[in-house]
Amino acid sequence: MRLSLNSFLETKVGPPKITTEPKLENIVSTVNLACELDLRKITLQAKNAEYNPKRFAAVIMRIHSPKTTALIFSSGKIVCTGAKSESDSRTAAMKYAKTIKKLGFEVKFREFMIQNMVASCGVEFGINLDELMLSYNSCLLYTSDAADE
Numbered sequence: 001m002r003l004s005l006n007s008f009l010e011t012k013v014g015p016p017k018i019t020t021e022p023k024l025e026n027i028v029s030t031v032n033l034a035c036e037l038d039l040r041k042i043t044l045q046a047k048n049a050e051y052n053p054k055r056f057a058a059v060i061m062r063i064h065s066p067k068t069t070a071l072i073f074s075s076g077k078i079v080c081t082g083a084k085s086e087s088d089s090r091t092a093a094m095k096y097a098k099t100i101k102k103l104g105f106e107v108k109f110r111e112f113m114i115q116n117m118v119a120s121c122g123v124e125f126g127i128n129l130d131e132l133m134l135s136y137n138s139c140l141l142y143t144s145d146a147a148d149e
Helices: 005-013 039-045 086-102 129-135
Strands: 023-032 058-064 067-073 077-083 110-120
Touching: 023 086, 039 058, 039 067, 058 086, 067 086, 077 086, 086 110
Parallel strands: none
Antiparallel strands: 023 077, 023 110, 058 067, 067 077
16 A cells, blocks of 8 residues: 555644744844945954855845844945844844944944845635735735746
């Protein structure tokens, strides 16, 4: 008797759990440090920082708690990604600002703003995306994969 992978998993671990409660997956925020930054200095003196100006015009810096990545631009603007809550996003942005301040820059913490939030959830029914688009076309954008073919 052969079992499909799904049948096998259901006998070993039970049916898949469907979660209807939305879960924040990623928050993107920005902050302005209100000063010009020397990206080479930051890269040489800070931990967990990388800079390759031929590939991208920003320092990429990472911290472990909260687990986030920042894009730090010479203009003093920072884009922070990877946080799982709004408060973690602010905390991470403040940690990046503090790290840069310790390197001798006159930073300020201005214009912090959440730019985007990505959440996921499971539902117990199928969703007709074409029908959804037709019903709510004034407030959403949807491009089907079929259009790419």
